[in-house]
Amino acid sequence: YLAEDTRLGRKLALKLLPAQFTQDADRVKRFEQEARAASALNHPNILTIYEIGRHEGSHYIATEYVEGETLRRLLEAGNLSLSDALELTIQAASALQAAHQAGIVHRDIKPENIMRRPDGYVKLLDFGLAKLTQVEADTKDLNDEAVTQSLLLTQPGLVMGTIAYMSPEQARGQRVDQRTDLFSLGVVLYEMVCGKRPFNGATHSDVIAALLREEPRRISQHLPNAPVELEQVLTKLLAKDREARYATAQELIADLKRIKARLDVAQDDVSTQTLKRSSTEQMSFETNVGGQDVFATNVTKAAAATAANAPAMPTAPTASVTKAPPVVRPKTFAMAVGAVLLLVAGLFGSFFYINRQQTIDTIAVLPFYSSDNKLAPLSEGLTEEVINAVSDLPDLSVIARNSVAKYKAQDTDPVTVGEQLNVQAVMTGEVSQLGAETIVQIELTDAKTRRRIWGKSFNRKLNALYELQSEIVSGLAQKLNLKLNEATSQQIAQQKTQNGEAYRLYLEGRAYYNQGTAEALHKADELFEKAFGLDNTYAAAAAGCAACHAYGADQEPPEKVMPKARTVAQVALKGDPNSADAHLTLARVALRYDWDFKEAERLIKRAIELEPKNAATHQRFAEFLALMGRHQEASTAIYQARKLDPRSLPINADIGTLSYFAADYDHATEHFQQALKLDEDYADAHTGLGLTYEQQKRFAEAVNEFLEARKLLREDAAYVTGLQNAFAKQGTQGFWKQELAHLQDEAKERYIPATTFAALHTRLGDVEAAFKSLQLALKEKDGGLIDLNVTPVFSALRKDARFSALLEQIGLKR
Incomplete structure (x- = not known):
């Protein structure tokens, strides 16, 4: 069922499990355990499981809703090319590799469980469901005939698709492992390439007999001039002895990518011709099986009935392949007309499909690289400007800066980036200096084929550096055939400054601002001020200055810096009334200084x-x-932010912070841990996890997270060691006392918010000292006061009348 998550406002798929699969409590328990394991898999080609549960006696699974078509429907439509088949298999194998690394075997790979979205992305479905339908009879020592009879007689309702794609060891009821999934994937690949499955028969038992005893026909019988390497891959995948198959999905992916790369370069008839079923070789049991009588079929009879006149595929690991001529059979006039109509339909379908696939509507702009460290800030700032400008283009979705930051200074494969960020194209850039000229080399690459879509070198002298952004964006829009209205065209062409040096200083300032530390903010403020000094109409530079003041670049009390931030932001708005940055700075001043909510x-x-x-x-x-x-509203807003920037570390960690504020500590823990999966060195996520563990009374784990955060922030080693020793000797009280003493010393040199001291006194149980710090915070207009109502650390003070009075003074209600 298509359903809606009313809490998060998103579509999802809701699957109810049939009652006959849920009567056995042990099997349901095993299913739930496996589904939970699958839900922990974080891979772009694996269907996301949101929730499993039970409601009014019905077991259900809530999963990601995927728009698209199953591979079964694609096969029936008959408009896949060999290149398409390889790409589908590569993506499915990538999903299996992730699952196998986590110790999960799918057990039910078939076209119905593989879905392709309109953008070409493949999703593997139904992890865990196969566990409920799997036959677990101990048939290890039975012969083939007994195995087939046992399998069929004990499961009269077994799905045909499961039989057609299962491995020999599954048919025998033996232990399965990751090579079982690879066999099934081989059956799927064979069906895509040849238009029919490798193991066929008139009945279920015939299929199993063929699976256990027969070798499939060579693919060249179905696809003349098929690549020899593909024949070898399928031979290895469909080996009846699992020891002769690929050991891992990664090995398979490597071979398939090599084959596909050669085909894509060649662009010949073999790679581009439409694959479709042979009208004279349909599988009879697809329409004939339906009654109980099929289960009485004897294996020997099935084997005798199997049509095996054509040469079989060699048994692994034989590598030599002999191409056989295609079999030509007489055709009636009606069949010929039908074939022509199918061919025409296939050509039209292929034409529209290929044209649709060439439309690029999702891209990632990776951090521009420079081998010259002096140019690194310029490169980073230019990247952000290009991302922001490209984001304004119509019909184009651009991954935000935070999600691409991890690819800085990496020689990253565009296909890998495409898989991780779920984009169709990747833009890269390199910045260099040649005399007085700055050179920016841009390339746009297809994230599936590595094909170069567009590339251009921009050479600009310093006084014309500001032209770079608009020229890059204009070139991209033109190459992608984006239809720009007059307003968008003017916006792209508009120059925020015509002073090249001011533009350079501003770009470098953005690079430092994004680092977020007090020192980096101070450096950014200096650069923004210099840029504005060279061009006092440069609103973006003024907005940058204002933001630095509002976020702590001065390291002075709010009463000194917040009025300054307001004034400079208003200057920025005079130059550009549509400056979103200036609006956000004024919003911060209104929230944390004016208390004007x-x-x-x-x-x-x-x-x-x-x-x-x-x-x-x-x-x-x-x-x-x-x-x-x-x-509730906060949850909706933060998930909208993550939708726009799915791999942003600050946003993913912020989901944990909002759960922490709502006292939902289980979900807070989960989301902080998910953020750390994106980057285990993200200090803010470690701090958030520590705060959550603290509320859960998991003090040792909390302290470990706090210490890890301080190490990542490169705090003084002696200070970190002192905290560690204090905890070892006196527990959490010792840890917080050491922290308090350290910050009291720091406060002699720089401003530290009074609310920070109030939190430490509260942890130490010194209520009077805590309220004394809060009164000082009120006097200084400390921005941290706004957090009092939701920060769990202050729970111990909330019953005190002084706490309620304090909230009233700043306009907050309990």
């Missing part, structure tokens, strides 16, 4: 109107809603 919400919503595709803007809105205690 209505104005803060208005400003954030205006920023979203100005940049609806900006994931960070939706993230800011989610944080605001959570601080206001509007947790």
